[in-house]
Amino acid sequence: MPPLQPVLKRKVDELFLRWLSDPNTQRALHDSLRRIRDAPGSDDATRGGPGTPPDVTRHRPEPPDVICALPLACSRPVRTSCRSPGHRKVQPPQEDPPPPASSCCIPTFYFPHGRPPETLDVDAVLSRIKRVFAEFPQERATVGDMGRVAKDVVNTHPGLSFLKEAPEFHSRYITTVIQRIFYTVNRSWSGWITCTELRRSNFLQNVALLEVEPDINQLTEFFSYEHFYVIYCKFWELDTDHDLQVDAQDLGRHSDHAxxxxxxxxxxxxxxxxxxxxxxxxxxxxxxxxxxxxxxxxxxxxxxxxxxxxxxxxxxxxxxxxxxxxxxxxxxxxxxxxxxxxxxxxxxxxxxxxxxxxxxxxxxxxxxxxxxxxxxxxxxxxxxxxxxxxxxxxxxxxxxxxxxxxxxxxxxxxEKYAAEEYDFLVTEEVAGDPWDDGLPSELSPVEQKLWSPLAQRSIETLAPLGKVDLYACVDRDHV
The missing domain is CATH 1.10.238.10 (EF-hand)
Known part of the structure; x- marks a missing residue:
């Protein structure tokens, strides 16, 4: 007989265990073992004394009880290893056999490829979030709370390691992330984020992706550096006096006075x-x-x-x-x-x-x-x-x-606009000075964009301003 396929073998093993745990099968097996133990000459075989082993085939129990004990799922007779009568040494156990395995030992669901991993306990995660929000004043997260989250991303994510060499951009990037979080999550426009608003948004999913996604630009909802680069460059073009504020005339020039x-x-x-x-x-x-x-x-x-x-x-x-x-x-x-x-x-x-x-x-x-x-x-x-x-x-x-x-x-x-504008800005900078950019060859493309002439001009101009109020857009009563 050719060997069974792995999946078919698992199914046969499952049917065999189901048949073996059936009470009728257990009773039939106990009766057969008792008849073998009580048969003449079995004591010598058990004690291992001299003599010829008994011919077990002459004392074979009648099969009707076993056949009746087969479960209905087994439509074919089960093949045994003994195909023809012959001599076989039988050694019954010295003590009573262990009790039959109860049905609770057999798993309710059968997994041919192994048990799947445990799913995330959503209730436990939500309870932890509620406990965190309970520590906030009035159980609401402010701009400062979200700022600490954004600052932690800057300090720990490998995709933003190049920002360590340009601390002047930290506050700009953090401000952008904060406002994008409130823009998407704070549906009530209150300036505070409640636990309900956080649960209804996809912010926690994006935070979880920070642990597995090394490219920060793939997280386009909140944390993309390329999106920040586009926003900041657009603001820089309108802010002619570079005081980090634009008036109506400056804003009217956006998109060629559209x-x-x-x-x-x-x-x-x-x-x-x-x-x-x-x-x-x-x-x-x-x-x-x-x-x-x-x-x-x-x-x-x-x-x-x-x-x-x-x-x-x-x-x-x-x-x-x-x-x-x-x-x-x-x-x-x-x-x-x-x-x-x-x-x-x-x-x-x-x-x-x-x-x-x-x-x-x-x-x-x-x-x-x-x-x-x-x-x-x-x-x-x-x-x-x-x-x-x-x-x-x-x-x-x-x-x-x-x-x-x-x-x-x-x-x-x-996302379409940010991708087009980012490519345009990069192309414009490369075309402006294609040969002498003052950059070592080993710098990554992101680092080259950071230390581009536009970025260096931004750093030199903004450095004398000192610290910038990241939360100037929010009422002081809300912080």
Missing amino acids: ISSRMIDRIFSGAVTRDRKVQKNGKISYADFVWFLLSEEDKKTPTSIEYWFRCMDLDGDGVLSLYELEYFYKEQMRRLDARAIEPLPLEDCVCQMLDLVQPRIPGKITLPDLKRCKLAHVFFDTFFNVDKYLDYEQREQASLLRESDPDGPELSDW
Whole structure:
């Protein structure tokens, strides 16, 4: 008989154990052993005395009891090792056999490839998180608490080891990570992160990936250094006096003046900023710029929809009325006329947007309506971003729907923008000085980007400023 395959052998062993543990089988085996022990001549064989071993085949027990004890799952007779009658030395045990194995000793589930590893105890993890949050004031994590997390990432992750040679960038990177955490996790816009908000986000999963992912740029949700590089370079281009603050005129130059001046004024009105100094000084900090850039380049996320809805809701009643839509669209019409493009009349534009959003209350667009609509980014750009509005006008609505609802996983608008801008910045720096960059050949590409002329100029300019307040964007009462 050819040897059994491994999987088939495991199945046969399983059926054999099931048959052997059956009570009827145990009783039949006990009866057979008792008959063998009580047969004439078995004492000599047991004591190992002189004489010829007895012929066991002449005292073989009748098989009906054993056959009846077979479980129903065994449809074929079991082959035994004794194929023909012959002499066999039998040595019955000196003492009674051990009791039959109980059914609890046989595992309930059979794993041919071994027992799988134990799953993560989610309840235990959540209980630990609750205990940690219980130590916070009012059981809420502040900007400073998240800052300690970001600082620990800078000090321990191998993908950020090059930052040790440029401590001036520590505060910028930490500020970026903090604001990205609050941008994604703090859904209530309160300036504090609760345990419930943390559980509903994917922040803990990203923290767990820090232990196994050596490339920090693969963690695009919060910790990517390339994303920080893009954000900081964009801010540096607008901050002409390099005081780590930009005014309305500076912010209006973003993306070649694509955003309308009325929307820029709304950003500086305090509708989406927490710093009370914005309305007094007329400037926003780097932390507020992080929120602006994330919202401007990806208007499909829940936070970005809330960001621009707050800006367009002039009276703060939670509804975008016809007056508010007209207020922003009038400037769009003037900007289109300046480009010799005939704008769509206001009435036609409003009808198109109502058909696009399909609000539950006719004529009143609310925040839930825009979140439910898959083309909220088209709605916003129609009223205050002329470049993206013209780009959407050149494409069909069907293609926009396919882009907003892809079949499989796809990069977000922010990830596409950050990747394109990062490649552009690197190409621009390499083309600016291709031969003499003052770098040793053994430096990694990331280190070359860090010590590029732009980065060195940033360090030299920012060094005299001393320490920078990382939490200037948050009310002091919240820290």
